Amino acid sequence: MIALARKYRPKRFSELIVQTHVAAALRGAVAAGRVAHGYLFAGPRGVGKTTAARVLAMALNCERPEAAGVAGEPCGACDSCARIWTGAANLDVVELDAASNRGVDDARDLRERAMYAASAEGRRKVYIVDEAHMLTREAWNALLKILEEPPPGVVFVFATTEPQKIAQSAAPILSRLQRFDFRRIGPHAIADRLKQVLAAEGLAADDDAVQLIARSADGGMRDGLSILDQVLSFGEGPVTAQRVRDVLGLIPDEMYGELLRLVAERDAKAVFPLVARLVDAGADLGEFVAGAGEVLRAVLLVGLDGKPEGLTEGMVALIERYRSLLPAPDVVRLLAVLSEMEMQLRTGGSARLAVELLLLRWAMMGRTVELQAVIEALGKKPGKGEEGRGKGDPAPVLRDAAPVPLPPSPAIPPEKGPLTLDRLRPPRSRSSRGIRWRSDCSTPIRCTSRASSASGTRSRCWWDVTLRIRSALNWRPRRGGSGPRRARPA
Numbered sequence: 001m002i003a004l005a006r007k008y009r010p011k012r013f014s015e016l017i018v019q020t021h022v023a024a025a026l027r028g029a030v031a032a033g034r035v036a037h038g039y040l041f042a043g044p045r046g047v048g049k050t051t052a053a054r055v056l057a058m059a060l061n062c063e064r065p066e067a068a069g070v071a072g073e074p075c076g077a078c079d080s081c082a083r084i085w086t087g088a089a090n091l092d093v094v095e096l097d098a099a100s101n102r103g104v105d106d107a108r109d110l111r112e113r114a115m116y117a118a119s120a121e122g123r124r125k126v127y128i129v130d131e132a133h134m135l136t137r138e139a140w141n142a143l144l145k146i147l148e149e150p151p152p153g154v155v156f157v158f159a160t161t162e163p164q165k166i167a168q169s170a171a172p173i174l175s176r177l178q179r180f181d182f183r184r185i186g187p188h189a190i191a192d193r194l195k196q197v198l199a200a201e202g203l204a205a206d207d208d209a210v211q212l213i214a215r216s217a218d219g220g221m222r223d224g225l226s227i228l229d230q231v232l233s234f235g236e237g238p239v240t241a242q243r244v245r246d247v248l249g250l251i252p253d254e255m256y257g258e259l260l261r262l263v264a265e266r267d268a269k270a271v272f273p274l275v276a277r278l279v280d281a282g283a284d285l286g287e288f289v290a291g292a293g294e295v296l297r298a299v300l301l302v303g304l305d306g307k308p309e310g311l312t313e314g315m316v317a318l319i320e321r322y323r324s325l326l327p328a329p330d331v332v333r334l335l336a337v338l339s340e341m342e343m344q345l346r347t348g349g350s351a352r353l354a355v356e357l358l359l360l361r362w363a364m365m366g367r368t369v370e371l372q373a374v375i376e377a378l379g380k381k382p383g384k385g386e387e388g389r390g391k392g393d394p395a396p397v398l399r400d401a402a403p404v405p406l407p408p409s410p411a412i413p414p415e416k417g418p419l420t421l422d423r424l425r426p427p428r429s430r431s432s433r434g435i436r437w438r439s440d441c442s443t444p445i446r447c448t449s450r451a452s453s454a455s456g457t458r459s460r461c462w463w464d465v466t467l468r469i470r471s472a473l474n475w476r477p478r479r480g481g482s483g484p485r486r487a488r489p490a
Contacts, residue, residue, distance in 0.1 A: 005225040008197055009051055011058070011076035011085055012068070016048050017189055017221055022180045026052065030059045031072035035124075036178045037150040040132070042163040043182025046220025049159040050095075050130055052182075056157065057093045057126040058084045091119040093126045098134040107139035111146050114154050125154045132158035133165040140170030147176045184219035187211070187310035193221060194228055198239075203232065205239035208312040212244045215310045241312060251283050253314045256295045259359070260318060263334070264325035268363040275356050285351045289358065293338055299323055300331040329368040337361055 010016050013023035022041075029035045039056075041049040058074035058081045059065070067075040074081050084093050096110065110127065118125045129135075147156065158177065160166060167174060191214040198205050213231065217224035227248070231239055234247050245252060255278065262270040278288055295315070298308040302323050311319070326334075341358050348354040 003226070004197060004201075004229045005222045008200070008225065009085070010048070010055065011081070012073050013052075013055055013059075014070070014073065016052060016055075017193055018183050018185045019048050019052065022052055022182060025180065026056055026059075027070070027072035029072075030056070035060065035155060037154065038147050038156045038177040039158070040163065040166075040174070040177040040179040041157065041159045041182060042179060043161070044184050044219055045161055046217075046222035046224075047182045047185055048221065049182055050128065052180075053126075053128045053157040053159060054084055054087075054093075056155075057124075057128070060124040060126060060155065061092055092123050093128070095128045095130065097131060098129050099131045102134045102136055102139060104136065104138040104142050107135070107142035111142060114146060114156075115151055118153050123153075126157065127155070128157045128159070130159045132160040133162040135170075137169045140166075140173055144170075144172060144176075147173065185217075185221050186219070187214040187217075190214040190217050190219075190221060190224045191310075194224055197225065197228065203239070206241055208241035208314070209239045209244045211310055211312055212241055212248075212250065216244075216248055216250070249283070251278070251288050251291055253312060253318065255283075255288070256291060256315065257318045259292055260295065260299070260322045260326070262359070263362045264322050266363055268360055271356055271359040271363055275352060275359065279352060285355045286345065289338070289345055289355060293335065295319070296331055296334055296338075299326055300328055300335070303328040303331065327368070330365075333365060333368070334362055337365070 013027045016023045043049055061080045062074040063078040063080050064075045083090050191210050194210050194213060213224055213227050216227055231244055231247050234243055258274055298311060299319050301308045302319050345354045
C-alpha cells in the first residue's frame with residue numbers, strides 16, 4: 001500500500017498548499033514561455049519544494065497541456081506526467097540527491113549529461129538537485145559555467161532547507177538562479193488537508209485528533225500525512241485524540257491544566273509532585289516546557305481578545321477557566337522568565353532541576369497591581385484635589401518645594417586675653433545637668449551613658465579641651481595645608 005504522503009502528492013500548481021506565490025509565478029512562466037534556466041527553492045522540510053519542481057517538470061514535458069484547462073498547468077494524466085510524478089526512470093527528468101552526490105566528479109558528470117539534447121522535439125531536460133546545500137565548493141565551481149551559459153532546453157532546479165550555506169560556499173551561484181522561498185504551512189491549513197484525505201479514504205477522526213496531528217506536524221504537510229498514516233496503523237476504528245497521544249507520546253492536557261492551577265493559585269508545593277508525575281510517565285521535560293510556553297501564549301492571546309489556533313476543545317476550556325486569574329501583565333512576566341531560562345534548560349546538566357526551578361519561580365512570582373486599585377484601597381479618590389483628604393490630615397508638601405530658611409544663630413565673639421583655666425570652664429549660669437567634672441583636667445564631660453569606659457571618657461575629655469583651645473585662640477586651618485594659624489589683627 002502506498003503511503004499517504006506519496007498518494008496525495010499534488011499534481012498541479014493549484015494543488016500546492018499555501019505556496020500560492022510560487023505556483024502563480026511558475027504557472028505564468030510556463031504559459032508565457034519565459035521559464036528560467038535555473039531555480040532555487042528554499043524553505044523548511046515538507047512544504048512542497050521537490051513537489052513543485054516535479055510539477056514544473058510535468059508542465060514543461062506534458063503531452064496534453066490543453067487537457068488541463070488552465071494555461072501553464074500539466075494535465076497530470078498523460079504517460080509523461082505519470083512517470084515524472086511517480087519518480088520513475090525518465091530520460092528528460094533526472095533527480096539527484098546532493099547529500100550522496102556532492103563531489104566535484106559528480107558535478108562534472110552532471111555538466112556533461114546536460115550538454116545532450118532532450119529525447120524529443122519540444123521537450124525540456126530538467127535536473128532536480130535535492131539537498132543542494134550539501135554540495136562542496138568545488139562542485140559549485142564546476143557548475144558555475146554551465147549555469148551562466150546553459151545549453152538550450154535545460155532547466156536546473158536546486159532545492160535546499162539551508163540557503164545560507166549556499167551563500168557562504170558559493171555566493172556567485174545565487175545571482176544566476178531565480179530564488180523562491182517556500183512558507184511554513186499553518187496548523188489550520190494542515191488540518192483542512194488532513195480532513196480532505198480522511199474523507200477521500202473513507203475514515204473518521206475526531207477534531208481534537210486532527211488538531212493534535214496538525215500541531216505536531218510543525219508546519220510540514222508531509223510530516224502531517226506521515227503522522228496520520230502512523231496513527232491509522234496503530235488501531236482500528238475512528239482516530240481519537242487519546243490514540244494520537246499514545247502514538248506520539250504527547251503530554252495530556254490535564255498536566256497543563258495542573259500547571260495553570262498551581263501558577264494561578266501560587267501553589268508552590270504542587271511543583272514537585274507535578275514534575276515527579278512527568279518523570280514517572282517518561283515524558284520529555286523539554287517538550288513539556290515548550291508546551292507550557294504555548295499554553296501561556298494562548299492564555300495571553302485570549303486575555304487580549306484574540307483567538308488561538310490549533311488547540312483542542314479541552315485545552316480551550318482550561319484557558320477560558322484561568323484567563324481571569326492570569327491577567328496579561330502577569331503572563332508577559334511568566335513568558336519573560338521562560339525566555340531567560342531557555343538556555344539553562346537546553347544546556348543544563350539536570351533537566352529536572354531546571355524545570356522545577358522554572359515552575360517554582362512561576363508559582364512564587366508576585367502579581368502586578370494597578371495603581372488606581374491601590375489608591376482606591378487606601379480610601380482616596382484620584383484626581384479630586386483636596387476632596388480625598390480628611391480634615392485632620394496635614395496639608396501635603398510638595399517634593400520639590402524650597403526648604404524653609406532657619407533663623408540665623410547669633411554670632412558669639414571670641415574672648416580676648418591670655419588663655420587661663422577659667423576660660424576653659426563653662427559659665428556657672430548654664431545648666432550643669434548631665435555634666436561631671438574630672439579632677440585631672442577640670443574639663444566638663446557630658447556623659448551619655450554611665451557605663452562609659454575610662455579610655456573613652458579620657459578621649460572625649462581631651463577632644464573637648466582641644467576644641468576649647470582652638471576657640472580661644474581663634475584658630476582656623478591654613479589654606480593648602482594643616483596646622484594652626486592665628487588671625488591677623490585688623
